[in-house]
Amino acid sequence: MAVTGAVMLLYLLVHMLGNLKIFYGRESFDEYAHWLRSIGVPALHGAWFLWLMRAVLTVAVVLHATSAYQLSRRDLKARPQKYSHRQRLEASYAVNTMRYGGIIIALFIIYHLLDFTALTLNRNGVEGAAYDNVVSSFSVWWVTLFYIIAMLALGLHIHHGFWSAARTLGVHSAAREKNLKIGATVLAVLIAAGFMVVPIAVLAGLVD
Amino acid sequence: MNLTLRIWRQRGPEDRGAMVTYELADVSPDMSFLEMLDVLNERLILEGEDPVAFDHDCREGICGMCGMVINGQAHGPRDRTTTCQLHMREFADGDVIDVEPWRAAAFPVMRDLVVDRSGFDRIIGSGGYISVVTGSAPEAHSTPVPKPIADAAFDNATCIGCGACVAACPNGSAMLFTSAKVTHLNLLPQGAPERESRVRDMVAQMDEEGFGGCTNTGECTVACPKGIPLTSIGNLNREYLRALTKR
Numbered sequence: 097m098a099v100t101g102a103v104m105l106l107y108l109l110v111h112m113l114g115n116l117k118i119f120y121g122r123e124s125f126d127e128y129a130h131w132l133r134s135i136g137v138p139a140l141h142g143a144w145f146l147w148l149m150r151a152v153l154t155v156a157v158v159l160h161a162t163s164a165y166q167l168s169r170r171d172l173k174a175r176p177q178k179y180s181h182r183q184r185l186e187a188s189y190a191v192n193t194m195r196y197g198g199i200i201i202a203l204f205i206i207y208h209l210l211d212f213t214a215l216t217l218n219r220n221g222v223e224g225a226a227y228d229n230v231v232s233s234f235s236v237w238w239v240t241l242f243y244i245i246a247m248l249a250l251g252l253h254i255h256h257g258f259w260s261a262a263r264t265l266g267v268h269s270a271a272r273e274k275n276l277k278i279g280a281t282v283l284a285v286l287i288a289a290g291f292m293v294v295p296i297a298v299l300a301g302l303v304d
Numbered sequence: 305m306n307l308t309l310r311i312w313r314q315r316g317p318e319d320r321g322a323m324v325t326y327e328l329a330d331v332s333p334d335m336s337f338l339e340m341l342d343v344l345n346e347r348l349i350l351e352g353e354d355p356v357a358f359d360h361d362c363r364e365g366i367c368g369m370c371g372m373v374i375n376g377q378a379h380g381p382r383d384r385t386t387t388c389q390l391h392m393r394e395f396a397d398g399d400v401i402d403v404e405p406w407r408a409a410a411f412p413v414m415r416d417l418v419v420d421r422s423g424f425d426r427i428i429g430s431g432g433y434i435s436v437v438t439g440s441a442p443e444a445h446s447t448p449v450p451k452p453i454a455d456a457a458f459d460n461a462t463c464i465g466c467g468a469c470v471a472a473c474p475n476g477s478a479m480l481f482t483s484a485k486v487t488h489l490n491l492l493p494q495g496a497p498e499r500e501s502r503v504r505d506m507v508a509q510m511d512e513e514g515f516g517g518c519t520n521t522g523e524c525t526v527a528c529p530k531g532i533p534l535t536s537i538g539n540l541n542r543e544y545l546r547a548l549t550k551r
Contacts, residue, residue, distance in 0.1 A: 167517045174409045174476035174516030180310075180323055181376040181402035183472070187521040194519065260520040263534075266542025270535045 097167070098261035100160040105254065105283070107153060112290035118303055122227040129226035157205070164198060190256040197249040204246035211239075234298035243295050251288030255280050305331040305392060308400040309344065311356055314413050321413065323402070333393035337380060338363060338370060340392055341403075357416040365389040365529065368464030371471070372417045373404040378468035378527040386466065386529045406467050408476035410514045421467050423513035424481060428465075430509035431502035432485045434494045447493050460488035462530040472527030475516030480524035482510050483540035484532045490543050500547035507544055 117128045135145040185192065207217070211233055215221040220232035234240050258280040262268045268276060297303045307328045314321030328344055335343070338360050345355035361369035365386040372387055374380035380390045395401060403417065411419040436442075449457075463484035470478050486503050489495035495502070518537060525534045 167519065171475035171477070171516040171519065174514060175407065175474060176409055177407050179373055179376050179402075179404055179407055180312075181373070181404065183376040183474075183523075185474070185521075186523055186526040191519075191521050256520070263520055263538040264541055266538055266545050268535060268538030268541075270533065273535060 097160060097163045097257075098264040100156040100163070101257050101261050103152065103156040104160065105258065105287075107149075108250075108254075108287055109283075112287050115291065115294050118227065118230060118294055119297070125227045125230075126225065130224065157202075161198075161202065164195070168195060188256070190252040193249070193252055194256055197253045200246060200249040201253060204242065204249075207242070208246075230294065231298055231304055234295040237299070240295040240299055244292055247288045247291045250291070251284040254287060255284035258283055305333060305395070305397045305399075307331055307340075307395065307398075309403060310400065311403045311416070312405055312413075313356070313416055314405075315354075315415065317412055317414055323404075331392055333391065335392045336363065336388055337374070337390040337392065338388050357414075357418045359418050360388060363388040366464060368466040371406060371466045371468055373402075373406065373471055375402050378406070378471040379466075379529050383526075384529055384531050386464075389529075406471035408467075408470045408473075408515070410476060410478065411467060411470060419467070421465075423515070424465050424467065424478070426513065427478065427482055427506055427509045428485065431498065431505040432489065433498075434489060434492075435497060436494065449492060453491050457488050457491040460484040460491075460532060460536055463488070463528075463532050464530060466529065468527045468529060469524035469532070470515065472523040473516065473518075474521060474523060475519055477518045477524075478510050478513070478515035479518035479537050479540065480528065480532055480534075482506050483536040486543055487536045487539045490539075499543070500550055503540065503543040503547045507540075 114128060114132075118125045133143045133146055190197075210217045212218065212226075212229060215223065215229065218229050218233060219236070220229045222228060234243070259268065259276045262272075262276050294303070309326045309328055310323045311326060312321060313324045326344060328340070328347075331340055331343070338358070341356060341358060348355050358372060359369045361367040363370070365388060368386075370387040371379060374387070374390070379385060379387050380394065382390050382394055405411075405413050405417045406419045406421075408419075410423045411421055413419050461484075463481060465481060467481070469480035470476055473480075486506055489502060490499050520534075520537070522534055525532060
């Protein structure tokens with residue numbers, strides 16, 4: 097969970113920063129989208145880098161989901177009977193929503209790929225016209241709402257996931273406890289807010 | 305104090321079990337929780353009923369025998385306190401108190417509030433020891449241990465193996481217990497010869513016993529009567545990764 101999570105987290109950070117190019121205007125954003133399809137040329141042919149990255153990400157998502165499923169199965173089996181007096185849980189909201197949040201994020205990723213990669217659900221749906229595709233989707237209020245909900249779930253997921261991963265990988269210690277917690281919060285807010293600012297800007301008419 | 309107790313009654317491992325309500329009058333606030341149960345049991349015996357079975361030994365908070373989930377909290381409402389050191393003054397007159405055994409697949413209920421914690425013994429048996437020549441005690445200064453290391457080892461050595469961590473964990477995981485033992489012994493020079501095999505074997509045994517996996521919820525450390533820190537789990541993972549790469 098920790099290693100695959102770290103791979104995806106790294107990707108998300110780059111993805112989020114790349115999205116912000118939309119504020120430099122249509123030309124700049126479309127050029128960036130085109131560049132993504134030609135990274136490494138001429139050493140690599142065409143969109144090879146893109147496909148390589150997609151392969152790594154797919155493996156990461158599949159392994160992450162598989163281990164989440166196995167861990168959940170094991171944990172539910174280890175605690176078959178609940179207490180009749182409800183436990184007062186000390187853990188934060190983020191901890192208790194890891195499973196549901198993960199499912200929301202997975203459903204969102206499917207929708208997101210159909211919207212902006214396969215373009216089947218995109219209202220504009222012109223390949224290469226990334227800027228217009230983004231604007232056409234986020235002009236619809238419920239698409240933006242779903243996007244924002246998914247990003248909030250993502251932020252919570254990262255908030256617990258980051259420092260949980262740090263502990264799994266043994267990076268965590270008493271001296272680093274505080275820094276890791278701050279790091280988790282900063283990363284979660286940065287990534288969630290960085291993604292959310294685009295649809296909000298579209299709805300507000302700042303990007304059109 | 306007059307109390308309403310709802311206690312888990314279960315005749316044996318195969319019995320289904322249920323919560324049974326008892327009214328208990330004139331409870332002194334100075335009684336410990338176990339003394340309050342003693343009073344209830346005396347009455348039950350006089351009435352010809354089976355007394356409530358529960359584990360206990362030293363009643364000084366250091367043996368790790370007692371433990372029950374009181375109102376959804378392992379060892380009850382008071383922080384860093386075992387059930388035997390919990391006093392009735394923590395409760396108010398007229399309170400309804402739910403008393404249940406540790407719940408975990410790896411801790412099957414034997415009777416009432418008594419669970420089988422021999423899984424912990426087998427985890428200890430698989431690596432929670434050091435190999436030393438027995439006989440007269442060695443000279444204390446022959447193996448110097450830096451003060452911070454000694455302190456950290458001691459903090460983890462305070463684990464009494466009561467099982468509250470497993471009871472509180474929503475996953476029934478024994479990570480805090482195992483990490484306390486591994487951290488305690490792996491920090492010290494006396495534990496160095498078995499450093500790698502210890503963590504490998506204890507984790508393998510922990511998995512075999514049917515304890516759940518750790519998702520770092522942190523419930524364990526809150527419930528722990530000895531305050532074993534969550535950082536011990538980070539240390540267990542570090543030791544485990546180290547052992548995997550150092551075969």
